[in-house]
Amino acid sequence: MSNKVNRAQQWRLFISNFIGFTIIFVLLGIIVFVLFRNAMLTSTDQALRVERSSRLDGGPLAKKTVVQGKQPGSRVPASKAIHPFMTTTLIFDDQGEIANRDQLGSRYETLRNITLDKSQVGQLHTIQVGGKYNFRTLLVKVPKHNSDRLVAGKYLLLMENIDPQKAAMSNFTRVLLITMGIFWLLSILMSIWMSRLTMRPILKSWGRQTEFVGNAAHELRTPLTIIQNKLELLLTKPNDKIIDQAENIAIANSESQRLQKLTQDLLALARSDSNTLQTNFESTPVASFLQQTVEPYTEIAASQGKNLVLAPVADFHATLDQNLVHQLLNILIDNALKYSPKDSTITLSAKVVGRKWQLIVADQGIGVNETERKRIFDRFYRVDSSRSRQTGGNGLGLSIAHWIVNLHHGNIAVKANDPQGSRFITTLPLNPPVGLGGHREKQA
Ligand code: ADP
Numbered sequence: 001m002s003n004k005v006n007r008a009q010q011w012r013l014f015i016s017n018f019i020g021f022t023i024i025f026v027l028l029g030i031i032v033f034v035l036f037r038n039a040m041l042t043s044t045d046q047a048l049r050v051e052r053s054s055r056l057d058g059g060p061l062a063k064k065t066v067v068q069g070k071q072p073g074s075r076v077p078a079s080k081a082i083h084p085f086m087t088t089t090l091i092f093d094d095q096g097e098i099a100n101r102d103q104l105g106s107r108y109e110t111l112r113n114i115t116l117d118k119s120q121v122g123q124l125h126t127i128q129v130g131g132k133y134n135f136r137t138l139l140v141k142v143p144k145h146n147s148d149r150l151v152a153g154k155y156l157l158l159m160e161n162i163d164p165q166k167a168a169m170s171n172f173t174r175v176l177l178i179t180m181g182i183f184w185l186l187s188i189l190m191s192i193w194m195s196r197l198t199m200r201p202i203l204k205s206w207g208r209q210t211e212f213v214g215n216a217a218h219e220l221r222t223p224l225t226i227i228q229n230k231l232e233l234l235l236t237k238p239n240d241k242i243i244d245q246a247e248n249i250a251i252a253n254s255e256s257q258r259l260q261k262l263t264q265d266l267l268a269l270a271r272s273d274s275n276t277l278q279t280n281f282e283s284t285p286v287a288s289f290l291q292q293t294v295e296p297y298t299e300i301a302a303s304q305g306k307n308l309v310l311a312p313v314a315d316f317h318a319t320l321d322q323n324l325v326h327q328l329l330n331i332l333i334d335n336a337l338k339y340s341p342k343d344s345t346i347t348l349s350a351k352v353v354g355r356k357w358q359l360i361v362a363d364q365g366i367g368v369n370e371t372e373r374k375r376i377f378d379r380f381y382r383v384d385s386s387r388s389r390q391t392g393g394n395g396l397g398l399s400i401a402h403w404i405v406n407l408h409h410g411n412i413a414v415k416a417n418d419p420q421g422s423r424f425i426t427t428l429p430l431n432p433p434v435g436l437g438g439h440r441e442k443q444a
Pocket of ligand 1 (some may be wrong): 363
């Protein structure tokens with residue numbers, strides 16, 4: 001089911017990426033095409049305008065024959081010099097008859113179908129003659145007083161052949177289409193890659209979420225089943241006194257406490273996942289803060305026949321969220337007590353190291369072997385689950401501790417204590433940057 005959802009999501013991402021790429025390529029192609037075509041016609045149009053002004057001024061160009069082949073110094077390549085229709089001028093009289101028929105010679109047959117449209121004076125057009133020659137044209141009305149009497153009072157259709165440009169344009173269009181096609185195909189691969197890349201963290205957190213929910217359900221089921229069994233047992237013996245069933249009631253009670261702790265931890269982790277926790281960072285005198293926080297645990301430790309000692313702490317301030325660091329200490333001290341034998345000592349110390357400070361909880365308990373040191377910060381991970389069950393652990397404490405440390409932009413690591421036990425070393429910046437979430441690195 002989850003795979004189906006993920007595949008659909010990945011498919012959607014692929015499609016949206018692909019559409020995005022296609023739109024970009026098409027727009028790019030259109031822009032390049034339009035710019036290229038305009039650039040090509042601009043130079044031709046410019047040449048026609050120059051021709052017009054020289055005609056109207058009766059300047060040197062006007063003295064030239066009205067039918068020309070290649071212009072000297074023209075930008076048309078030499079190979080095209082013999083092209084019969086590079087630059088041609090048709091002279092129309094007022095009735096629309098071609099007046100320079102003689103000078104046109106054999107070209108007249110091809111050009112004779114061109115008609116005069118007086119409304120187009122001053123306009124640039126693209127026309128095709130003889131089914132294959134393409135011209136850019138500009139119609140000019142020559143004033144009657146023009147010095148060139150041959151054209152005075154007539155209409156001139158200045159024609160500039162654009163076949164080379166057309167050919168270049170169609171070549172360019174072909175290259176553009178092929179290039180766009182190749183890039184379009186590449187965009188398919190790119191879209192697949194990008195959709196996979198985007199999906200990777202989603203799939204990862206999806207996997208983690210599924211595992212988390214599965215583990216949570218499993219953890220919740222056990223105490224619930226025990227409580228249910230005990231209650232059903234009590235129902236079968238309605239005449240018993242409480243004292244007779246004290247043991248069963250005590251078990252049900254401890255399981256319900258366990259359930260409460262588990263739901264609290266799950267809630268904390270759910271908050272950590274959604275980043276919705278409101279933090280309250282404040283400058284804190286570490287020595288007195290630790291003193292106050294650790295005191296109640298000293299009594300608990302003593303009640304279990306263990307020593308909890310807070311080593312002297314120098315006078316310094318650190319910016320921290322007191323509630324969260326309290327919770328962190330609770331987890332670390334609780335673990336130290338859970339995993340150490342009677343008569344052992346748990347030592348808490350704190351010191352400044354450069355621009356950071358370290359909080360160390362050292363115990364003389366069972367310790368954590370090297371291979372387990374990274375994994376104990378994972379959710380629901382317990383080195384020995386049967387032992388943890390007896391001690392009431394659910395494998396969530398250290399992942400909550402890790403999250404709290406991350407929120408403070410610090411890190412937490414576990415090392416071996418000498419001669420035995422473990423040392424949980426938490427390193428936090430004295431002044432963490434304000435804002436939620438720290439780096440997520442885990443250190444062994
Ligand atoms: P739990 O609730 O099971 O203690 P934690 O996340 O707090 O869950 O710890 C994960 C595991 O790490 C524990 O099950 C235990 O095996 C190991 N561990 C934690 N603290 C200590 C410690 N002080 N000494 C030895 N092992 C520890």
